Amino acid sequence: MAYILPASNRSMRPDRNTYDGKRFVHVKNPYLDTMDEDILYHLDLGTKTHNLPAMFGDVKFVCVGGSPNRMKAFALFMHKELGLAEGGEDIKDICAGTDRYCMFKTGPVLSISHGMGVPSISIMLHELIKLLHHARCCDVTVIRIGTSGGIGIAPGSVVITDTAVDSFFKPQFEQVILDNVVTRSTELDKELAEELFNCSKKILNFPTLIGHTMCTYDFYEGQARLDGALCSFSRESKLDYLKRAYKAGVRNIEMESTVFAAMCGLCGLKDRQVCGRRSNVASRAECAKSARAPCAKSARAPAAIHRTPPRPGSSGLFSVQPPGSTLQRRRHRTTRPLYWLSFHVGPKYTIREAKKLV
Amino acid sequence: MAYILPASNRSMRPDRNTYDGKRFVHVKNPYLDTMDEDILYHLDLGTKTHNLPAMFGDVKFVCVGGSPNRMKAFALFMHKELGLAEGGEDIKDICAGTDRYCMFKTGPVLSISHGMGVPSISIMLHELIKLLHHARCCDVTVIRIGTSGGIGIAPGSVVITDTAVDSFFKPQFEQVILDNVVTRSTELDKELAEELFNCSKKILNFPTLIGHTMCTYDFYEGQARLDGALCSFSRESKLDYLKRAYKAGVRNIEMESTVFAAMCGLCGLKDRQVCGRRSNVASRAECAKSARAPCAKSARAPAAIHRTPPRPGSSGLFSVQPPGSTLQRRRHRTTRPLYWLSFHVGPKYTIREAKKLV
Numbered sequence: 001m002a003y004i005l006p007a008s009n010r011s012m013r014p015d016r017n018t019y020d021g022k023r024f025v026h027v028k029n030p031y032l033d034t035m036d037e038d039i040l041y042h043l044d045l046g047t048k049t050h051n052l053p054a055m056f057g058d059v060k061f062v063c064v065g066g067s068p069n070r071m072k073a074f075a076l077f078m079h080k081e082l083g084l085a086e087g088g089e090d091i092k093d094i095c096a097g098t099d100r101y102c103m104f105k106t107g108p109v110l111s112i113s114h115g116m117g118v119p120s121i122s123i124m125l126h127e128l129i130k131l132l133h134h135a136r137c138c139d140v141t142v143i144r145i146g147t148s149g150g151i152g153i154a155p156g157s158v159v160i161t162d163t164a165v166d167s168f169f170k171p172q173f174e175q176v177i178l179d180n181v182v183t184r185s186t187e188l189d190k191e192l193a194e195e196l197f198n199c200s201k202k203i204l205n206f207p208t209l210i211g212h213t214m215c216t217y218d219f220y221e222g223q224a225r226l227d228g229a230l231c232s233f234s235r236e237s238k239l240d241y242l243k244r245a246y247k248a249g250v251r252n253i254e255m256e257s258t259v260f261a262a263m264c265g266l267c268g269l270k271d272r273q274v275c276g277r278r279s280n281v282a283s284r285a286e287c288a289k290s291a292r293a294p295c296a297k298s299a300r301a302p303a304a305i306h307r308t309p310p311r312p313g314s315s316g317l318f319s320v321q322p323p324g325s326t327l328q329r330r331r332h333r334t335t336r337p338l339y340w341l342s343f344h345v346g347p348k349y350t351i352r353e354a355k356k357l358v
Numbered sequence: 359m360a361y362i363l364p365a366s367n368r369s370m371r372p373d374r375n376t377y378d379g380k381r382f383v384h385v386k387n388p389y390l391d392t393m394d395e396d397i398l399y400h401l402d403l404g405t406k407t408h409n410l411p412a413m414f415g416d417v418k419f420v421c422v423g424g425s426p427n428r429m430k431a432f433a434l435f436m437h438k439e440l441g442l443a444e445g446g447e448d449i450k451d452i453c454a455g456t457d458r459y460c461m462f463k464t465g466p467v468l469s470i471s472h473g474m475g476v477p478s479i480s481i482m483l484h485e486l487i488k489l490l491h492h493a494r495c496c497d498v499t500v501i502r503i504g505t506s507g508g509i510g511i512a513p514g515s516v517v518i519t520d521t522a523v524d525s526f527f528k529p530q531f532e533q534v535i536l537d538n539v540v541t542r543s544t545e546l547d548k549e550l551a552e553e554l555f556n557c558s559k560k561i562l563n564f565p566t567l568i569g570h571t572m573c574t575y576d577f578y579e580g581q582a583r584l585d586g587a588l589c590s591f592s593r594e595s596k597l598d599y600l601k602r603a604y605k606a607g608v609r610n611i612e613m614e615s616t617v618f619a620a621m622c623g624l625c626g627l628k629d630r631q632v633c634g635r636r637s638n639v640a641s642r643a644e645c646a647k648s649a650r651a652p653c654a655k656s657a658r659a660p661a662a663i664h665r666t667p668p669r670p671g672s673s674g675l676f677s678v679q680p681p682g683s684t685l686q687r688r689r690h691r692t693t694r695p696l697y698w699l700s701f702h703v704g705p706k707y708t709i710r711e712a713k714k715l716v
Contacts, residue, residue, distance in 0.1 A: 027587045028587065028589070028590070029585070029586060029587060029588055030589070031589055038585060042577075067458070068457050069457045099427045100425070115474060115478055116473060116477060116481060117475050117476070117480075118475070118575060119474060119476060119478070119574075119575050119613055120474045120475045120478050122475075122575075122576050123474060123577045123578070125587070126577070126578045126587045126588070130587050167534045167536075168537050175576065175579060176525045176576065176580050177579045177580070177590060178582055179525055179526050179527075182590075216477075216534065217476060218480050218533065219480070219481045219484070220481070221533060221534075222533075226387070227387070227390065227393060228484045228488075229385045229386065229483070229485075229487035229488050229621070230386045230621070230625075231386070231389055232535060233536055241537060255477055263588070267587060267588075
C-alpha cells in the first residue's frame with residue numbers, strides 16, 4: 001500500500017499544533033484541509049451546519065464513557081459543581097439528532113458516551129478529535145469513565161494504568177488500514193501515574209496500584225467468562241490464563257483502552273495520559289466484599305484527585321466495575337453506587353481547573 | 359489451552375435441540391446448566407428475577423439493529439402491522455433498567471438494538487441466545503437490520519449476502535478465546551439467498567444481487583475513508599483496495615456481519631440465514647442518486663419479501679446505508695427514508711408468518 005503519511009505514532013504536524021504556549025488538538029489527515037465540509041456524521045454535527053469554534057472553542061476537559069445515562073448524570077453533576085445557571089435538569093443532548101452517541105456540555109467540560117467496544121469508541125474518537133480540531137480547542141484533557149474487571153487485586157482498589165495491553169498481553173493496538181495491519185503504541189504517561197499513586201498514599205483506606213489494563217474484543221469468551229452462550233474452555237484454563245495475565249502485569253480488563261490510548265497518543269492528547277480503575281475480581285465472594293462500602297470510598301476519592309489536577313493536554317480513563325453477569329442481581333444493585341465513584345473521580349479531577357474557566 | 363468442548367462450528371448438543379419436529383435455540387456452554395441463576399446483565403434480565411418462558415416463550419422472530427430509536431420504530435411498526443391492541447405508542451422497553459440495549463416485544467416479534475461494532479453486537483447476541491434458550495423458544499428467525507456501504511454497485515441495490523468476510527476478504531470470524539485465536543465460519547445459507555434473488559427478478563426497478571459482505575472493526579481507516587481524524591493512505595491506495603475487495607466478491611461493507619453469522623451458526627440459527635442489503639457507493643454523486651426515490655423502492659420491497667417468508671430456525675440481516683460522513687447533511691436528511699425501507703423489509707418479511715401466531 002502506498003502510504004503518503006507515516007503510519008507511526010509520531011505527530012504529523014507538531015509545528016502546527018503548538019504556538020503561543022498553547023497545545024492544539026491535531027488530526028493526522030491531510031485530506032481534511034481540502035474538504036469543502038466535514039460532517040461528523042455520528043455526532044450529528046458539521047463544519048457548515050454548526051459554528052464549532054463558537055460551540056466548543058472553550059472546551060478544556062472531555063469525559064467519555066460507555067453509558068449515555070451515566071454521561072448525562074456526569075454532565076448534571078458538573079453543571080452543579082461548576083455553579084452554572086439553573087436549568088441543569090434540562091441539560092441538552094448536543095447529539096440529539098442521532099442516537100449513536102450522547103453529548104453534553106457544561107462550561108468547559110464536555111461529556112460524551114461511546115458505547116461498548118473498540119469499534120464503537122473508535123468512531124466517536126475520530127469525530128471527537130476532528131471536532132476539537134475544527135473548534136481550535138487547546139490544552140484539552142480527555143478522561144474516559146468506563147468499566148473494568150480486576151485481576152488478583154483487592155476489591156475496591158484503584159488501578160492507575162501505565163499501559164493498555166491486548167489479549168496477548170502486548171502493549172499495542174493493531175489497526176487494520178485497508179488490508180494492512182498497523183501496530184500503534186498504547187503506553188500511557190508514567191509521570192502522572194506516579195504522581196497520582198503518590199497522592200493515594202496519603203489517603204486512608206484507598207487502595208491504589210499502578211498496573212497494566214487489558215483490552216478485549218469480547219465480554220464473554222474474550223474475558224474468560226464461563227457464563228456466555230458459548231464456552232469451550234475449562235475453569236482451570238480460565239484461571240491459568242488470568243494467572244498468566246497477572247504475571248504479565250495486567251490488573252484489570254475492559255474493552256476500549258487500547259484504541260483510546262493509541263488515538264489520543266496520535267492526536268496530541270497523549271502526554272499526561274493516565275488510566276485509573278476501581279476494580280473487582282471475578283469470584284462472587286470477592287465481588288460481594290467489593291459491594292459493601294463503596295460510598296465510604298467514593299467520599300474519599302475526590303480529595304485524592306484534587307491533589308493532582310490534570311495538566312493541559314492530557315487524557316485519562318476512570319472506570320468502575322459493575323458486578324457483571326456472574327453476580328446476583330442483589331449484588332448488582334448494591335454496587336450501583338460504585339458507578340458514582342467514577343463520576344466523582346472524573347469531574348472532581350477537573351473541577352479545580354474547570355472553575356477557573358467558568 | 360485445555361478445551362473441554364470442541365471450538366469448532368459444529369453444534370454441541372443437536373440431540374437436545376430438536377424433538378417433536380421443533381428446532382430449539384441451543385447454547386454451547388456446559389456450565390449454564392450448573393448455574394443457580396443466569397443473569398443477562400446487559401439486558402437487565404435474569405432467570406430468577408424474570409419468568410423468561412412466560413415472557414418470551416412465544417417469540418418466533420427477532421430483529422436486531424444498531425440504533426435504539428430505529429428498533430423502537432420497528433417495534434411500533436410491527437405492533438400496527440400485526441393488528442395488536444391499542445397503546446403501541448407507549449410500547450415498553452423491556453431492557454429499561456439498562457441503557458446498553460433496548461428491547462421491544464410485539465406479539466411473537468422481538469426487536470433489539472445492538473450498538474455499533476463486533477464487540478457490542480457480540481455481547482447482545484450472547485445474552486439474546488441465552489434468553490431464547492432459557493425461554494425454550496423454538497423455530498426462531500433472527501434478522502439483523504443494519505447499515506452498510508456498497509462497493510461498485512448501483513445505488514439502491516439490494517445485496518443478498520452469501521458470505522460475510524473480514525478485512526482480508528476471508529470468510530471467517532476470528533474469536534480470541536483466552537489467548538488463543540479460534541476461527542469460525544461466516545458462510546450463510548445459499549438456498550434462501552437464491553430463493554430471494556429469484557423473487558427479486560419479478561419486481562420492476564428493484565436491483566438485487568448476491569455477494570459477499572465485508573465486516574470491519576473501524577468505520578474510518580478500516581473502511582478506507584479519507585475523512586477520519588487519521589488517514590495515512592492515498593486516494594489511489596483506497597481505490598485499489600476497494601477494487602480488490604470487489605474482485606474478491608465483496609459488494610458492501612459494515613461492522614457486525616461476521617460475528618452475527620458465526621454466533622447464529624453455532625447456536626442453531628444458521629440454516630436459512632440470509633443477508634440483504636440496500637447499498638450506496640462512496641462517491642457523493644452516486645449517493646445523491648440513491649437518495650432520489652427511496653420511497654418508491656420501499657413500497658415494492660415488502661412485496662418481494664412477501665413471496666419468500668422465512669423458514670423457522672433461520673436468521674438474516676437487512677441493512678440500509680446512510681449517506682455517511684462523506685455526504686452533505688442535506689443528502690443525509692433526504693436519504694432518511696431509506697432507513698424505513700429496512701424496517702419494511704424486516705417486518706414485512708415476517709408479517710405473514712407472525713400473523714398466524716397472534
